[in-house]
Amino acid sequence: MSQTDPHAAPRRLARLTVPAALVWTLVLAASLFWNAAKARTQALELAYTEARSNLNKDITFRRWATGHGGVYVPITPTQQSIPWLSHVPGRDVVTTDGRHLTLLNPASMLRQVMDQYSEHYGIRGRITGLKQLNPGNAPDDWERAQLEAFSRGETTEVWEVADINGAPHLRYLRAMFMEPGCDKCHGILGYKTGDMRGATGLNLPLTPYYRQIATARRDLALSHGVIWLLGLTGILWAGHQTERKNRERLQAQTALQESEATLKRAQAVAQTGSWYLDASRNHLHWSDETYRIFGISAELPLCYDLFLSCVHPDDRLEVDAAWQRALKGEPYDITHRILVNSDVKWVREQADLTFTPDGTLSAGIGTVQDVTSQKLNEDTLRLYANVFRHSGEAIMITDRDQQIIAINPAFTRLTGYTLDDLKQQTPRVLASGHTPPETYRNMWAALKESGFWQGELWDRHKDGAINPAWAAVSVVRNPDGEITNYIAGFTDISERKAAEERIYHLAHHDLLTGLFNRYNLENRLEQALALARRNSEPLAVMFIDLDRFKVINDTLGHNIGDLLLIEVARRLLACVRESDIVSRPGGDEFVVVLTGIGAVLDAAPIAHTILDTLGQPYQIEGRTLHTTPSIGISLFPDDGDDTETLMKHADTAMYHAKEQGRNNVQFFAAAMNTAASERLELERELRQALRQKQFELYYQPKVRTADGSLYGVEALLRWRHPKFGIISPLKFIPIAEEAGLIETIGAWVLDEACRQLIAWREAGISGLTMAVNLSAHQLRSPALAEQVLACIKYYGLREGELELEVTESMAMNNPERAIGQLQSLRALGVHLAIDDFGTGYSSLAYLKLLPIQTIKLDRTFVRDIETDVNDAAISTATLALAHSLGLKVVAEGVETEAQRQFLARHGCDFLQGYLFGKPEPAEVWTQRWSEPTDDAPSPVSS
Structure with a gap:
């Protein structure tokens, strides 16, 4: 008889009840938190209703008093004449019985009533305005801001929760308009009937409401606690009932197994x-x-x-x-x-x-x-006949070499494989690639040490599906301790894993939009910051708030507002990369974290893309809605190096964007705003430059070293800005590349250079080569060869008249691709040159494969060639190397006669530099080359 494990039943009961109890606890906790938050919202709404009701009574009284023009009251030590009514005739009168009376206008009457109301009930009423007769009605900072908003027509009422004299109050303010009867006093300030002349408001103590919130939350906690205990009791009762049925079923199965085992043992004994x-x-x-x-x-x-x-x-x-x-x-x-x-x-x-x-x-x-003593292996028969064949758990048996020798029907149901499929296979046939390698290492270590291991594996079904399973593997040894078999049992845990994933998703994502929630945002931002610190790269945090979303939500309903938020989330995801973080912490606020950006200013174009995308109209259930974002940006490490600081600074920048009129982007640092604005402005003007033809080509001559005769020119791009004059290519070329304009500009340069070459030929200046620089984007473009061929045909260029220059680093960045592109250009009859040679990381193995005819020795080596032995040695070696490969050499930056003589002695083919001419517009060179000179040795002499 088998021994019963005394701990098996409690473990089974725990497996049944613990997950259910955890889910029940999480549901009740979520309900408690939600209702507690709602209790506060409801209490504040009641406070707002009371404040509005009190103010309605005050306004009603004011209108009634205004309609009656005020009342006369006796002058007393506490009731003196109203100084700001001095302009009213008959302010002070004496009755026939000798009493002295003064006029009490509606505003003063209301203020006195408010004072008594505040004394008895703590509710302080108030009248204020940007212009006032009574200095006591002058607004504070908060009231002034609201009055200005009222004046702009943005709203007519506003309220907030504020701390006043150490106690929480609800401050409520409503716009007040000029009415007939008020003009007697307020007309002197320039107000006319219907003008917004100020506001009435009150401060409502919130302490009773906070006590109400505390009481409601206490009652919620008590009721939820009782419900939780009742539910937990039900779960335990259900668990006990399930465990009892399982125990009875197991007992019946055990009895049957014991009966079968007894019969088998009897047969084995009796044979x-x-x-x-x-x-x-x-x-x-x-x-x-x-x-x-x-x-x-x-x-x-x-x-x-x-x-x-x-x-x-x-x-x-x-x-x-x-x-x-x-x-x-x-x-x-x-x-x-x-x-x-x-x-x-x-x-x-x-x-x-x-x-x-x-x-x-x-x-x-x-x-x-x-009756012989020899026995056949009845244990194996018993294994296959009972436990193995009829077990609900999938079982697999391998030999000592891990080759599968047996599986049971449950294994076939779980994996789809039959024994015929798995013969002479190892369990690796089930591997899905999703189980971490560390798991397998731990498994074999445990089997070696204790002969047993259990854990989670991800196996592949025969149909390709990947399923999680809980596996238990045991080692079988013979009496001599040698391994004979491995037995593995598998239990499908797909439903459990799916439930875990659902719970995890609910805990880490916003239920409405599916974006990361605030908790997950903080965790992922911490991870992104750690990676940014390790890689020493910047990171940007964008705080996005939808302008006037509350109006849409309150006017059209929360359902329309929710659909709008879902569409905003979809558009945000489309604006960024998968590696970036998009979150909705709550309400109409969104946070975007840009990771892996190359420079801090790279956040600006993305922010403006978001600004433009979110500002487009929304089609929601047949309605066209409009909202715009206000975006604040903080940068790591400039604006902070931790989550809290970056979020706070991004929030601050967002409110600054609100103050700037909404629908704009603001960086936390003013310098970044300036730099981003300048960059975006330069990009905008760069697009205008294309349309308005502000680009020009300057040309610098190249001469033959042997006799100084003109060999060709290099076309150099210049931007003549109408306001700033000539802008250096070093400043605008990188922006053109990022903005996707470089190929358009490059195409214009190629066309204009070819046109000028033909213009010089027609003017009698022939025999020139035109060198044009290619950008990295052009070299990668599959349309480059076709574009060059079109220029050659259109202008009728001869072979060798057009020379294209690429930098050394550009060609070496992707040598195989560069070789293919350059070979296509070479086949068109174009001369090819490597520019800035010696400044990059050349591979001679690739250099000899490049189909080039010329290399240009960089000016950094030529500049000190007379005084620096290293530069002289490099230049000499470069010339020798190039000539050994059959290449021509152009030396850049030649400015002195000594440099020219050194290069001539060492066989340099062509020279280029200020010694022979600076870059000048085409008309300058046309005039110079056309002038007759009697003794000029070179057409480039001045």
Whole structure:
């Protein structure tokens, strides 16, 4: 009998109840938090309603008093004449009975009522305005800001929760308009009927409401606690009931297994087979054990002779005689030998025969028992017949070399594989690639140490699906301690993993938009900051708030507002990369974290893309809605190096964007705003420069070293800005590349240079080569060769008249691609040159494969060639290398006669520099080359 594990039932009960209890607790906790938050919202809404009601009464009283023009009251020490009514005739009067009365206008009456109301109930009323007669009505900073907003027509009422004298209050303010009857006093300030002349407001103490919130939250906590206990009790009761049923089922299964095991053990011990004979039908039946004992196939036809053939030859006569005696009514009980594949076994046979009344055999039943000490492997039969075949858990058995030798039906149901599929395979056939390598290392370490391991594996189904399973692997050893088999059990945990993923998603994502929530944002921003610190790269945090979203939400309803927020989230995701972080912390606020940006200013174009995208109209349930974003940006590490600081500074920048009129982007640092604005302005003006033809080409001559004669010119791009004059290419070319304008500009340069070359040819200045620089974007463009061919055909250029220059670093960045592109250009008859040679990281192996004719020695080596032995050695070596490869050399930056002489001595082919001419517009060179000179050795001499 097997021993019962006393801890098995509690463990099973825990597996049943703990997940349910955790889910129940999470649901109740979420409900508690939600209702607690709602209790505060409802209390504040009640406070707002009370404040509005009190103010309505005050305004009603003011209108009533205004309609009656005020009242006269006795002048007392506490009630003096109103100084700002001095312009009113009859402000002070004396009655016939000698009483002194003064006029109390509606505003003063209302203020006195408000003072008494504040004294008795703590609710302080107030009248204020940007212009006022009573200095006591002058606004504070908050009131002034609201009054200005009222004046702009943005709203007519506003409220906030503020701390006043150490206690929380609700400050409520409503716009007040000029009404008939008020003009007697306020007309002197320039107000007319209908003008917005100020506001009425009050300060409502919130302490009773906060006590109400505390009481509501306490009641919520108590009620949710009771509900939680009741639910937990129900879960435990249900768990106990389930465990009881499982225990009963397990007991029944155990009893059946024990019964089967007992029978198997009895059969194993007895090793007994049986047979049955129906003589009337001449039918003989052997049990499986009988066939096994005799070692013959069940396919063979049974007969007495077959039986005798299995009996040992020395015992056949005796066995036959015993059988003949049994046919005459004697008991059949004999022990004899049999032969099974040449092995000898001893069996005992017994039989009970039945005869008809006339003595004819009618039936018989008998047994055959193996009485030898040798046993067949009944343990294996028992394993396959019971636990293995009928287990609900998927089981796989391998040999010592991990080759699969057996699986049960549950394994086929779990994985889709049959034994025929897996023969001579190892469990690696199930590997999906999703299980971490560390898991396999831990598994083999545990099997080696303790012979057992269990854990989570991700296996691949036969149909390709990937499923998680809980695996338990055991090692089987023989009596000598040698490994004979591995047994693995698998339980499908797909539903559990799916539930875990759902819970995780709910905990880390915004339920409405699916974006990261505030908690997940903080975690992911911390990770992004750690990576940015490690890589020493900037990071940008954008705080985005939708302008006037509350108006849409309050006017059209929360359903429309929710759909609008969902569309905003979709547009935001489309504006950024997958590696960036997009979150909705709450309300109409969104946060975008830009990671892996190359420079801090790279955040500006993305922010403006978001600004433009979110500002487009929204189609929501047949309505066209409009909202714009206000975006604040903080940068790491300039504006902070931790999550809290960056978020706070981005929020500050966002409010600055609001103050600037909404629908704009503001950096936290003013310098970044300036730099970003300048860059965006330069990009905008760069696009205008294309349309308004502000670009020009300057040309610098190249001469032959041998005689100083003109060889060609290099076209150099200049931007003549109408306001700033000539702008250096070093400043605007990088922006053109980022803005995607460089290919358009490059195409214009190529066309203009070719046009000028033909113009010079037609003017009689022939024999020139035109060198044009290519950008990296142009070199990568598949349309470059076609574009160059079009220029050659259109202008009728001859072979070698057009020379294209690429920088050394540009060609070496992707040598294979550069070689293919340059070969296409070379085939068009274009000369090719490597510019700035020696300043990059050239590979001579690739250099010799580039289809170039010329290399240009960089000016950094030429500049100090007279005084620096290293520069002289590099220049000399470069010239020797180029000539050995059959290449021509152009030396850049030649400014002195000594430099020219040094380069001439060492065989430099061509020279370029200020010694022969600075870059000048085409008309300058046209005039200079056209002037007749008697003794000029070179057409480039001045």
